[in-house]
Structures are given as C-alpha cells and as structure tokens.
Amino acid sequence: MKIGILGTRGIPNYHGGFEQFADFFAVYAKEREHDVYVYNSHLHPYKKDNYKGVHIIHAYDPESKIGTAGQFIYDFNCIRDSRKRDYDIILQLGYTSSSIWGWLLPSKPTIITNMDGLEWKRSKYSKKVQKFLLYAEKLAIKTSDYLISDSIGIQSYIKKKYNKNSEYIAYGANVFIPNEESSFTYEDLATNEYFLLIARMEPENNIEMILDGYVKSNSEYPFCVIGNVESTSFGNYLKKKFSKYKGIRFLGAIYDLETLDNLRFNSRLYFHGHSVGGTNPSLLEAMGSHSLIAAHHNDFNYAILEDDAFYFKSADDVSELIKNENKKGRLDLIKRNSDKIETKFSWEYINESYLKFFNTCFNEKNK
Known part of the structure; x- marks a missing residue:
C-alpha cells in the first residue's frame, strides 16, 4: 500500500x-x-x-x-x-x-x-x-x-x-537490555540513588504535586526532571518555584532513547503523573526499562499497570513513597511490567x- x-x-x-x-x-x-x-x-x-x-x-x-x-x-x-x-x-x-x-x-x-x-x-x-x-x-x-x-x-x-x-x-515500547560491559554514567548520578520523572511541563501531569511531595520527604537523594522546561509558562513557573531546592534538578529535554533508558533503568523510583489521555509512551518506556513505578491513580494508568505499581493522589502520598520505597525490594513488580511490554506492547x-x-x-x- x-x-x-x-x-x-x-x-x-x-x-x-x-x-x-x-x-x-x-x-x-x-x-x-x-x-x-x-x-x-x-x-x-x-x-x-x-x-x-x-x-x-x-x-x-x-x-x-x-x-x-x-x-x-x-x-x-x-x-x-x-x-x-x-x-x-x-x-x-x-x-x-x-x-x-x-x-x-x-x-x-x-x-x-x-x-x-x-x-x-x-x-x-x-x-x-x-x-x-x-x-x-x-x-x-x-x-x-x-x-x-x-x-x-x-x-x-x-x-x-x-x-x-x-x-x-x-x-x-521495547524491553531495555543494559550494556553490562559499561557502567552507568550521567553527570554525578549513581545507580539507585535518584528519583526520576519524564514529562511535558503541563499541569495535568501533576509535576508540581510530585515535587511538593519530594520536598516534604526531605530525601537525601536528588530528584531529576526531564522535559523542556522553557517550552511552557508552567514549566518556567515550576523551575522558579523549586529553584531553591538543590535536590531538584531540571535536566531539560533529552531525546536519545539509550540515554533515557539508562536513566530510567538506574533510577530508585520513577514517577508518572499523567492524568489525562490514553496509553502514555513514557509510561510504557519506563516499564520496558525495568523501572519501579509510582503513578498517579487514575483509570488510564491502572489499565496499563494494574497492581504492579505504587499509586499516589497527593503530595503526602508522594512523600511517603519516597521515604519507604526503592526498586531493590520490588523486583517482582518490575518483572511483571517488563513481561507486559514483551507480550502486549x-x-x-x-x-x-x-x-x-x-x-x-x-x-x-x-x-
């Protein structure tokens, strides 16, 4: 055709x-x-x-x-x-x-x-x-x-x-297979010692709620935000609001898929705040990258993740997840999500x- x-x-x-x-x-x-x-x-x-x-x-x-x-x-x-x-x-x-x-x-x-x-x-x-x-x-x-x-x-x-x-x-999405011969390097980030979010800078992606929760948690680990902050007025607002918190790092837009896969794979907890729309690409890519996922609780996200993720509805929920969860203890959730990518997505x-x-x-x- x-x-x-x-x-x-x-x-x-x-x-x-x-x-x-x-x-x-x-x-x-x-x-x-x-x-x-x-x-x-x-x-x-x-x-x-x-x-x-x-x-x-x-x-x-x-x-x-x-x-x-x-x-x-x-x-x-x-x-x-x-x-x-x-x-x-x-x-x-x-x-x-x-x-x-x-x-x-x-x-x-x-x-x-x-x-x-x-x-x-x-x-x-x-x-x-x-x-x-x-x-x-x-x-x-x-x-x-x-x-x-x-x-x-x-x-x-x-x-x-x-x-x-x-x-x-x-x-x-594809299931990410990391290169075992080369160690993870991106700026000064270390494996399992940072939180991650990848999204467009829009209110319905609940980025502000997630970052408010991170601030409340007083975590010692940095929180990395990937997305084009300068592209929207809301993105500029977020950058200004959280500029005084050294732990919050706005890394800008990254389009290289291997770099993104490595960042997701090595994160401690991956946050997905999208609340409007269908099957979101960044969520499937996080599943394929063996991320432990914390997602905004809504029907769209639950239809994909089912019981294989943590869910939040408020900044307090986010704070508790940051204090208590990391991927070392939940390999079962990670495995089931990567299996979904192989069979369904x-x-x-x-x-x-x-x-x-x-x-x-x-x-x-x-x-």
Whole structure:
C-alpha cells in the first residue's frame, strides 16, 4: 500500500510520542514493502528527503513566527499536499489542529485517525479552547473512515459519546537490555540513588504535586526532571518555584532513547503523573526499562499497570513513597511490567497490529 502519515512534527523523533511512533512504524512498514511517506515540518532539523527508505515530505510550518496558530497552517499544508499523492491509506496522528481541514482530505484514500487523548480536558487550556477542542474531536470522528484508540478508556469514551467503534491499539515500547560491559554514567548520578520523572511541563501531569511531595520527604537523594522546561509558562513557573531546592534538578529535554533508558533503568523510583489521555509512551518506556513505578491513580494508568505499581493522589502520598520505597525490594513488580511490554506492547506487536488494521480497513472500504 501507499501510506501517508500526517499529524507529527516529523521523523526522526525530536519531539514526543507520536513522532516516536511514526519513526518506528514508518520504517517497519517500509521494510515490509509498503510505500511510506511522512510529513515533516520544514523546521525539523532532518533535511533529507529519505529516512531509512521512508519518503520525507517537508511542509511549511510558521509556528516559530506566529506561535500555536502555525500548527493549523502546517496541518493545512500537509493535507493539501496529500490530495496529489494518490495514497491508499492516510494515517492521521491526532486531530487538534487538523480536523478543521478534514473536509479537504482526498476521497480515494482510506482515512484512519488515532484519536489521541481527551485533549479538551487538559487544564492548560482556557474554557474557549477546551470548547474548540471538543468541536475538533467531533470533526475528526466525522471526517475519518476508521478510528484508532490507544487505550481502552478512550475506546469506551468514543463508543459512549459518539456511538462509534474504534480499534484499540496501544502505543509500543521495547524491553531495555543494559550494556553490562559499561557502567552507568550521567553527570554525578549513581545507580539507585535518584528519583526520576519524564514529562511535558503541563499541569495535568501533576509535576508540581510530585515535587511538593519530594520536598516534604526531605530525601537525601536528588530528584531529576526531564522535559523542556522553557517550552511552557508552567514549566518556567515550576523551575522558579523549586529553584531553591538543590535536590531538584531540571535536566531539560533529552531525546536519545539509550540515554533515557539508562536513566530510567538506574533510577530508585520513577514517577508518572499523567492524568489525562490514553496509553502514555513514557509510561510504557519506563516499564520496558525495568523501572519501579509510582503513578498517579487514575483509570488510564491502572489499565496499563494494574497492581504492579505504587499509586499516589497527593503530595503526602508522594512523600511517603519516597521515604519507604526503592526498586531493590520490588523486583517482582518490575518483572511483571517488563513481561507486559514483551507480550502486549512490543513495537513488533503494535506495528503489526497497525498494518493488519490497515488491510482490514482498506479491503472493507474498497470491496
């Protein structure tokens, strides 16, 4: 099939979960003899027209000049280009700035949209923006031939609210195998002697709650936060609020997967505060990296982790976990989570599931 992938800033990944998925899936599909095209923002540092056999289409993106509104123009440019490519399948990753252009999508291809999380519930958005995002969600469902949900919770929500079926396919991860010949080194961090959090700097990721809990614990071990602090006003607020605590280290954004895997693998306790959305990539990657996980208690996280993690709902809960837990005593939880990655969430399984669903959708639409 000829497959076009829209909705990301591009590959290789320099941004986030959808970009990481597009990176893995596009190469996987190409290796299975599909003709794959990925749209890249012209601002993306990768400037070549081919990446591991995948065609790269560079589309104009004015986000650096006009801010968030530029994402709508970028998506418009991608969709407009897709009209001349004669795709069999168009995979849209998300909908927040693209679904208003859904009426421009070409009619011949099978349009499949990954519905991402409940974007309109994110507390970073004003009431007006949340209202628009709910409208954008409705448009995405209306203009797509088929839908993908990356969590059971999202699948149930779409069925209940819109009476629409969607295919449950989670995000993927790999089980990390550390290099036993080289010892862990990253700045002055030592194995099992630091806490870790990896997230975008947004309120619904409960970073402030987690760091408040760390401060309350008076722990002797440092707490490392990985994420682009300068990218949001909330991130800058967090950095300012916790600047007087020497134990809290903002390490900035890190995209090298091996470095991230090593940091997760060697952490004492990994905190996952996400509370809105579907299956979060960083959670699966933590499971695959043999982290002991403390997660915000909500249905999305519990659906993935089940009883194989610690849970928190407040800064006091976080403080108690920091005082009492570390991975040396809970290898059973770690093992069960890494087993889940191998059986339910491996990239091989997820990528194969996408291609099977593509075939089913294409054949059904064109029978």
